Structures are given as C-alpha cells and as structure tokens.
Amino acid sequence: MFTSLFQLNTKTVVTIGIGSALYGILGLLGFPIAPNTFIKPAVALLVIFGALFGPVVGFLIGFIGHLLTDLISGWGIWWGWVLSSGITGLFMGLVFTNKGFSVNDGQVKGRHLVFLAISGLIGIIIAVSLAGALDVWLMSEPADKVVLQVIGASVANVIVLGALGIPAVLGLTKWNRRNTNLKLDV
Amino acid sequence: MSAILSFQDFSFRYKHVSNPTLKKINLDIQAGEMILIAGPSGSGKSTLAHCINGLIPFSYPGEITGELFIRGVAPQPKHLSDISRVVGTILQDQDGQFVGLTVGEDVAFAFENEGIPLEQMKIEVKHALNMVDMLPWIDRSPHECSGGQKQRVSLAGILSMSCDVLLFDEPLANLDPASAQQAMALIVEIGQRTGKTVIIIEHRIEDVLRQPIDRMVIMDQGSIQAIGTPDELLATSILRDVGLREPLYVEALKHLQPEWKPTDRLSNIRHILSPSLTQALHNWCRPVPVTTDADHKSTVLSLENVRFAYNHGPEILQGITFDLHEGEIVSILGNNGAGKSTLAHLITGMYTPTNGDITLNGKSIRHWSIKKRGQPIGYVMQNPNQMITQQLVTEEVALGLKMKGTDLKQIDEKVREVLETCGLYPYRNWPISALSYGQKKRVTVAAILALEPQVIILDEPTAGQDYRHYTEFMQFIHSLSQQGIAFLLITHDLHLAMEYSDRAIVLSQGRIIADDKVTRILTDSSVIKQANLAEPSLSTLARQAQLDPERLLTHFIQHVRQQRGRLTSLATDQSTTLTGENT
Amino acid sequence: MSRMGTLYIPNDTFFHRLDGSIKLLLFLVWTIVTFLFLDMRIFVWMLVLGIILITIAKIPFRAIRLIVWMMITFNLLNSVFILLITPAYGTELTGSATPVLQMGAIGTIYLETIHFVLTLSLKYLTLLPITFIFIYTTHPSLFACSLNRIGVPYKIAYALNIAFRYIPDIQTEIKHILHSQQARGMGFQTGEAPLLQRIRNVTSLVIPLITSSLQRIEVVSNAMELRGFGKHPRRTWYHATPLQAVDFVVAALSILALGAAIFLKVKLSLPLWYPF
Ligand SMILES: Nc1ncnc2c1ncn2[C@@H]1O[C@H](COP(=O)(O)OP(=O)(O)OP(=O)(O)O)[C@@H](O)[C@H]1O
Ligand SMILES: Nc1ncnc2c1ncn2[C@@H]1O[C@H](COP(=O)(O)OP(=O)(O)OP(=O)(O)O)[C@@H](O)[C@H]1O
Ligand SMILES: [Mg+2]
Numbered sequence A: 001m002f003t004s005l006f007q008l009n010t011k012t013v014v015t016i017g018i019g020s021a022l023y024g025i026l027g028l029l030g031f032p033i034a035p036n037t038f039i040k041p042a043v044a045l046l047v048i049f050g051a052l053f054g055p056v057v058g059f060l061i062g063f064i065g066h067l068l069t070d071l072i073s074g075w076g077i078w079w080g081w082v083l084s085s086g087i088t089g090l091f092m093g094l095v096f097t098n099k100g101f102s103v104n105d106g107q108v109k110g111r112h113l114v115f116l117a118i119s120g121l122i123g124i125i126i127a128v129s130l131a132g133a134l135d136v137w138l139m140s141e142p143a144d145k146v147v148l149q150v151i152g153a154s155v156a157n158v159i160v161l162g163a164l165g166i167p168a169v170l171g172l173t174k175w176n177r178r179n180t181n182l183k184l185d186v
Numbered sequence B: 001m002s003a004i005l006s007f008q009d010f011s012f013r014y015k016h017v018s019n020p021t022l023k024k025i026n027l028d029i030q031a032g033e034m035i036l037i038a039g040p041s042g043s044g045k046s047t048l049a050h051c052i053n054g055l056i057p058f059s060y061p062g063e064i065t066g067e068l069f070i071r072g073v074a075p076q077p078k079h080l081s082d083i084s085r086v087v088g089t090i091l092q093d094q095d096g097q098f099v100g101l102t103v104g105e106d107v108a109f110a111f112e113n114e115g116i117p118l119e120q121m122k123i124e125v126k127h128a129l130n131m132v133d134m135l136p137w138i139d140r141s142p143h144e145c146s147g148g149q150k151q152r153v154s155l156a157g158i159l160s161m162s163c164d165v166l167l168f169d170e171p172l173a174n175l176d177p178a179s180a181q182q183a184m185a186l187i188v189e190i191g192q193r194t195g196k197t198v199i200i201i202e203h204r205i206e207d208v209l210r211q212p213i214d215r216m217v218i219m220d221q222g223s224i225q226a227i228g229t230p231d232e233l234l235a236t237s238i239l240r241d242v243g244l245r246e247p248l249y250v251e252a253l254k255h256l257q258p259e260w261k262p263t264d265r266l267s268n269i270r271h272i273l274s275p276s277l278t279q280a281l282h283n284w285c286r287p288v289p290v291t292t293d294a295d296h297k298s299t300v301l302s303l304e305n306v307r308f309a310y311n312h313g314p315e316i317l318q319g320i321t322f323d324l325h326e327g328e329i330v331s332i333l334g335n336n337g338a339g340k341s342t343l344a345h346l347i348t349g350m351y352t353p354t355n356g357d358i359t360l361n362g363k364s365i366r367h368w369s370i371k372k373r374g375q376p377i378g379y380v381m382q383n384p385n386q387m388i389t390q391q392l393v394t395e396e397v398a399l400g401l402k403m404k405g406t407d408l409k410q411i412d413e414k415v416r417e418v419l420e421t422c423g424l425y426p427y428r429n430w431p432i433s434a435l436s437y438g439q440k441k442r443v444t445v446a447a448i449l450a451l452e453p454q455v456i457i458l459d460e461p462t463a464g465q466d467y468r469h470y471t472e473f474m475q476f477i478h479s480l481s482q483q484g485i486a487f488l489l490i491t492h493d494l495h496l497a498m499e500y501s502d503r504a505i506v507l508s509q510g511r512i513i514a515d516d517k518v519t520r521i522l523t524d525s526s527v528i529k530q531a532n533l534a535e536p537s538l539s540t541l542a543r544q545a546q547l548d549p550e551r552l553l554t555h556f557i558q559h560v561r562q563q564r565g566r567l568t569s570l571a572t573d574q575s576t577t578l579t580g581e582n583t
Numbered sequence C: 001m002s003r004m005g006t007l008y009i010p011n012d013t014f015f016h017r018l019d020g021s022i023k024l025l026l027f028l029v030w031t032i033v034t035f036l037f038l039d040m041r042i043f044v045w046m047l048v049l050g051i052i053l054i055t056i057a058k059i060p061f062r063a064i065r066l067i068v069w070m071m072i073t074f075n076l077l078n079s080v081f082i083l084l085i086t087p088a089y090g091t092e093l094t095g096s097a098t099p100v101l102q103m104g105a106i107g108t109i110y111l112e113t114i115h116f117v118l119t120l121s122l123k124y125l126t127l128l129p130i131t132f133i134f135i136y137t138t139h140p141s142l143f144a145c146s147l148n149r150i151g152v153p154y155k156i157a158y159a160l161n162i163a164f165r166y167i168p169d170i171q172t173e174i175k176h177i178l179h180s181q182q183a184r185g186m187g188f189q190t191g192e193a194p195l196l197q198r199i200r201n202v203t204s205l206v207i208p209l210i211t212s213s214l215q216r217i218e219v220v221s222n223a224m225e226l227r228g229f230g231k232h233p234r235r236t237w238y239h240a241t242p243l244q245a246v247d248f249v250v251a252a253l254s255i256l257a258l259g260a261a262i263f264l265k266v267k268l269s270l271p272l273w274y275p276f
C-alpha cells in the first residue's frame, strides 16, 4: 500500500501539477466572514483530490498550490499557511487508504464519509493551529489574536468541507457509478 | 517478410462499455509501410491507435481478447515506455499534448526524457522546428499559437524521435490546406528517408492520397471493412459505402464512368484521363448553367473596419469589413493564425475590438454583454472541450434551451431532433467523456443548432467528422438557412466551403484579401498562394482536359447539390439499417 | 500577468542571470533572517537593501504597485486588529508600560504596543522585495531545472513546471466555461439574474471545472508518457544553464549573512528592540 502511495508515476506527477495550478488559482478567491478570516472555497479541491488520489498527492497539491497562490498574488510566501494547506490535503487523503473506498469505481459507503468528515475535521484543526503557532513563533504575532484567527479559519474550512467538499465527492461517486455498462439506445 | 505489427483476432472492450469497441481485428503491417486508416467518426480508429501505442491497456482499462504482436512477439511490457520506444504517437487532441512552457521546450521534451546532452538537444530542436517552419516561434508560449500552429509543433516533436513506427491520429485536422499538403509530404518524406513505418488516421482522404500511400485500411463500427492499395479501394465503392468521401476528382470521374478497375490506377490523377474520358468531361460541362440567386436580402450582421490586438501585441486584425445577409452561408477561409477564431471571439463579445464597430440588424452591439449577444448569435468553438460543461449528452444540448425558459416538452422534442440530425441519438444518455473527439464536436454543434439563433458561427465544424455525419448536419444547416438563419463557417475544408456556402471571405495577415464566390476564389492562384489554400484536385483534372477549372468546379458543385437531396435520404436509410444491425 | 501566464518578466539583469536555486537560497536566507528578529533597525536596513536590489533587477514599479498597496492595507488592518484585541501586548515584550490612550471597554493602548505593531508591519514589508525579485526574475522552467540540480527529484520539479504551464490554461478554461455558459444564457453579472440564481450558476461551474481538469490530467499524462516521461531515472533540461562563478559568490554571501544573523540574534537575545 505505502509503496504505491509514494510511487510517483506520470499520472501522479501531472495530477500534482494540474491540481496545484487549480488550487493556486482558485485559492485567490475568498469571501470574508470576519476580519482577516475568509471562506476559501478552494479547500473543497483538497477534499476532492485527496479522496481521489490519496494523502501524498493531497499534501503536495495543498503545499505547492498554496505556494502558487502566494506567488501569483505576489504578497509573499506565508510558510505557515502553505504548510497548513499541505496538511489539510494530507488529512483529506487519508480516506483513500480505507479498504473498499474508490470514487472512480463508485464505491463509497456511509462509513467512508463519516471517516472523511472526522479525519477532515481533525486535519483542519491541526493544520490551522500549526499555522497559527508558526505565526506566533516566526512572525511574533500576539498569541491571543492568533487564537481568534485560528478559530475563525477552522470554522470557515469546516464549512467548506461540509457544504462543498463532501457533497462533491459524493456527487462524483454517484456519477461514476452510473457510467458503467454503457449501451447504445436506439 | 515479417510484420512489424500484427493483430490477430484482436478485440477490445472499454471497461465501462457493454459491447466491444474493436471486433476481431486482423491486420498485418509490414516494416516501412505507409498506411492510411480511414473510417467514420466513432468507428474505433483512435481506439485501434491506442492499442498500438500502448495507452490500451496502460491508460484505458478494458478487456482484450486475441493477440497483438510487435515484431513477431507478443509484448508483455511492464511500462508504457517499453512500447513508446517502438511507436511514436501524435494524439488527436492537439492542446493536450503541448506540455512545454515554450515551443522549443515542447519539442525538446522527448530529448529531455532520453537524457540527450544540452548542446545536441538545442541543435536537434532547431532542426525539427525548421522542418515545420516554426523556428521563429521557438520562444513563444502555447497560448500564442493558433490551433494549426500547435499541430505543427507536435509534428516537430515526433519527427525527431527515434522510433520505428510513427503513428498519427488526425495530424491534419486543424491545418490549412497548403500546410496540410506540406505536412503530409514531410511525413512521407521522413518515412521514406528513414525507412520508418508510418500509420496515419485521417478523415481528409484526398489530402493523404496525394502522397504515395501503400495501403488503406477502412474501418466501420469497430471492424475492418476493407484493406487494399488505394487503387484497389478507389475502384470499388467501399468509401462511399461506409459514409466517407472519395477524392472529388474520383467522384466526378465515377459520375462519367461508373465502372473502374484497380489497374486503371485511380489514385494517380495525372495519368487517369483517356481521350474518351476527356471528351466525356467536355460534354458534361457543355451547358453552362447560369443560376443567379442575387435577390437582395437584408443585412443581419455587419462588421466595419474592425481592428484587434491581443494585449498590446501585434495587430491580428487590421480593418475587417463585411456584411452577412439573412439566410446566407458564408465561409471564412485563411491560413493558420490568420485570425479567424479571433474574429469569432470579437463577434461573440469574448474580446472587444480595439477599433471599428459590429452591428446586428443595424444596431451597434459594441457594448452588449456576452450573454446578450448569445441570444441572437450562436457560436460553436474550435475546440469542443472548451464548450462542454455538462455531463450527459442530452443535458449539454438542453442547457441553452433551459436557460431560455423553453418548456420541458418542447425541449425534449428539440433535443431529440438535433441529436438525430447529428447522429448522436443513440448516445443521448452517455457521459460526454466517453465519446470520440468527432462525436464531442457534434455535441457542441447540436447544442447551438438547438437554439436557432439569428446568426450561427461554426469554427471548424467538420474537423474530425466523416462525410455522412457532416452531410447530415450540413443539410440541416442548409434548411435552417432557408428559414433565414445566417451562418459563418470558419473552415479549412475547401470542399465544404464549395458545396455549402454562397460566398467565401479569405483572411490573410489580418486583412480580407478576397470576398467572392468560392469557385472563383479556388481558381485564383494568387489568393490561393497568399492564404495557404490549395487548388482542388478537380482543377488539376480540368487543366489536364484543357477545360476552364472554374467551369468544371461550378458544374460539379451544381451536380453535387442536385444529387444531395437524394444522397442524404440514401445516407439516412443506410445509417438506420446499420444501427439496426447493431442491436 | 505576462504571456507565460506567470509573473516572470523577461529581461537580462544580474538577477535574471542568477541561477534559480541560488535565488531560492537567497530567498530562504532572507526569510529566515526576517523570522529571527523583531528589531526595527534590522528591518529598515533590509528594506533599503531590498529596494536597491529591486532597482538592480529592473522590476518596473507598475508591476508591484498594487501589491505594495495591498500589503500596506493588510498591515493597517492587522495593526488595528492587534491594538483592539491585545492593546497591552507590547508591555509584555519590553517590560515597561507607557499608556497612551484610554479606550473604555477595550482597555488601555500602550506606546509599547504601537511600537510593536510598527515593527511587525515592517517585518511583513521586509519580506516583500525578495519575493518580487524571486517571482519576477525567475523563469519557471529554469527554476524547475535548478531545483532538480540541487537534489529535488525531477518528477517533483516537473510537477511544479506543469503547475506553471497550466495556470494560464486553467484560467482560459474558466473563462471559456464562463463565456460559453453566458452565451447560452446563464447570468453571472449583476442584473443578469436574481442573486440566488447567480450563486447557483457560479457553483454549477465547479463540477465542469473538476471534470475537465480530470480529463486534462488524463490527456496530458498520456501525452507525456507517450513521449517517454519517467523512462529513465535522470533527465536533462532544455533550459539548463551551467552554474557561474557569481552563483557561488552569491551563495557564499547568503550563507555568511545567515551566520552573521544567527550570531547577532544570540548576542542580542531581545524579544523586541525598544529604545525608550
Ligand atoms: N474512454 C472511453 N470509454 C468508453 N468508450 C469510449 C472511450 N473512448 C472512445 N469510446 C467509444 O469507442 C468508440 C470508438 O471511439 P474512437 O475514439 O476510437 O473513434 P474514432 O474512430 O477515433 O472517431 P473520431 O474520428 O471521431 O475520432 C466510440 O463509440 C466511443 O464512444
Ligand atoms: N490569447 C491569445 N493571446 C495572444 N495571441 C493570440 C491569442 N490567441 C491567438 N493569438 C494569435 O493570434 C493569431 C490568430 O489566431 P487565431 O486563433 O484567430 O487563428 P486562426 O485563423 O483561427 O487559425 P487556425 O486556423 O490555426 O485555427 C495567431 O497568430 C495567434 O498566435
Ligand atoms: Mg479518433
């Protein structure tokens, strides 16, 4: 299992590249819900790509993608948040290692979705907290203020996970389940 | 003699499809041979190509039965690159295979993977680009290349690879006529010089047959219908039977003399005319038909001195002025990169002209949004993948009608009608991702035809289409034009332009260099040269019979148009019996 | 954005010629030094140096104007935010307390905190010049190639190359999906449809974008595989340029600077430099 997770075949390389580009562009999009806190719909991409391709690809797409967002926008690289996107992607991909889980073959059970929701939630909290901690250590931001931001960002990401990410994974699964046994209908 | 590729009772079924797509293929290809594979859209040509280059089974899962031998051994490759050492491929999707950030880098891609040293690589890249006339573009990015220019780049990329078999999936689809001939000549020359086996999949049979092709393979519905030399197959009616178009001169000659033998060497236009045939040709063209339908219809769309440049780059369009009248079908011709697609983008509002005005029914639409223009102006883009946004075939076609607020029953009827005319009705519940390239293109055509706007712009509607399918929807387009809808056909297919359009506008270097009847344009050698068009084979024939080419062309078109009603009803009959067999 | 779709501005300056991996090293050292300190004196000098470097790299001001303004706005907001939430934070860092403003429920704002937010803002701004130099003078392919040279596996480096290659494609794709939907009657702009419908229309673009990206992944990986990608454990790079003497000099200087910074940090060992 693990060798296959880490093996970089051409398709994985391309997936990382194109996934990052997508995350990089859509990452520019954010709707403010509180000062300095944004709902970032692009997080749903991490859920989808994680579920489709696993934790390693999820991590790299989050990491490289966020790096690209920071580079395209030109406002400088925020390493803490770059790493945080990577970790989010990694946790979203954990569900991929579950037995019997395959979006491509339309095989997703209820327990898989529960797993995705829980691992996603944990991942978001860990990732955002880490980013906050790095802001405190590296940038010397005041901890009290950062805690507020961490809570805000976690809530925002969890909303995206629940409202966009999981439904999208479900939608793709259903879609793939339908497209088997194609026949010409005269 | 040993076959380099040998299919024996080979069948393939895509994982998610119930019935096999390739059925009992038996085919031997000898080393050094030049092969043309032709067949209707969706007949399994690309699938066969994927079996040869290893994408099946490495990338597309499915079930294989039977045997495929490469150089006499059934390969048990562990990795696709084991096969790509032997077979070099150009895929049908020209956008997808441009992987480099610049033209030069893309051509270098295979060298990089081989680990070729830098100095040698630079030389080889320049050499390859020079062969396809793209050297000045070496540092450009793919976004600055037109469709045809991208195709040349991929040609350069593959010509420099060191494989024994070169496989081309529709290498000419987006090339202008002159470039298509050059590309074909180049492919054949390289094949002959290096002794490589060349396999070409193409719908543009006439362009391919200008070169010495060893054998043709005709496919239909997943099986091989005929294999033979061009002379053998042209003498029969097999091309027409499976719904393909014969070279125009062959069509004309067959009208004069229905029976032909392989020994008549129909593939060789220069030695085909006997004195009696020449006489027959003269007789056929005797009564000069004068039909002028010059009744003045009202102008629908009008462009006035339209100028445009992409973000401060060079001016792509330098003062375009023309009128499009109600019910008119006008072709837009011109070399790759002349600015045809750009013109369509301006009319539909995706870009704004830097100068000049566009009016619709006498009103300027300069400040209209894309959405507002979308009501009266329909646009089928050059690349179908850029238009398709829905999952299912029916959903895609119904989308525009739904947005218009048409009621459901009417939507169903309309969708059914256009899907039938576009030959897609059996596929209505398929996901679009499982369709062949030509089928996808037809989906986008259907989606716009369903809307019946006032003006329809079709960018390369027949690229990747076979004759029968495009005749069906072109007939439909013709009937819509009778109802007053005006059409702009952007095309490299001169036959299409000749047969269906009243008028053609020729673009070259940002200007209109001709606006006239198609037959006249195609006999004007200076326009042909400037806009990279090509003289039709019929003109060559006419010259040999010492006939005025324009007269023969006009006559032939009239003949074809007369026949068309009969022909299409025949074609639909055939296709229903064929699909009947299929079930 | 340039025609490459990335921010790279072609030119021929010292920084354009500098190797990508060296620029990355410089970038990292600069960032680490910024992270180490909370000292206005150092940031001011680094900013001055940064502005000199930007001039050497001939980065036009119009290219960075917008971002500079954005950063200034961000810093203002961030500062206000800190002053409102932790108005006494500065006193914890310096050990002195100089009240400036009494603000009822929020508390007292101290001079130390104002000094802190100024220093923090400078810290953020200090990171900017080197970012500009890095992104505006580094050709993406050259960068991928030099990453590979310093030991990043070529497949990861190439993934980065692909990301750069497809950013403009994906932007075009989004535009085309948007346009073709608009042309068929979907409203996205104000006045074209009711708000709720517009939101629904925008979300309806997500699925085609995902499916078309998955499709693109398929096509591109097929095309790459057919041209032998991943065949060998090593590959060469069309854009490769050999390392020059200056590259080594800049690398040595960067390492030296890092060493000096660490030395200073240990010697100063102050959380916040505060002169008063
Ligand atoms: N990935 C796929 N999964 C399932 N079915 C497929 C897939 N690709 C193609 N098909 C089906 O296989 C048949 C043959 O497709 P193929 O692409 O080989 O046609 P083609 O002869 O190359 O057509 P065209 O001239 O339009 O390119 C079509 O009916 C198509 O719907
Ligand atoms: N987005 C763009 N940015 C910059 N230049 C472009 C862009 N799109 C096209 N061009 C350039 O504009 C010119 C015209 O391109 P266009 O696509 O209109 O050609 P075309 O006539 O449709 O060619 P083809 O027959 O090959 O499709 C080309 O030289 C091309 O390089
Ligand atoms: Mg095909």
Ligand SMILES: [Mg+2]
Pocket (backbone or CB within 6 Å): B146, B147, B340, B341, B342, B382, B459
């Ligand atoms: Mg075009």
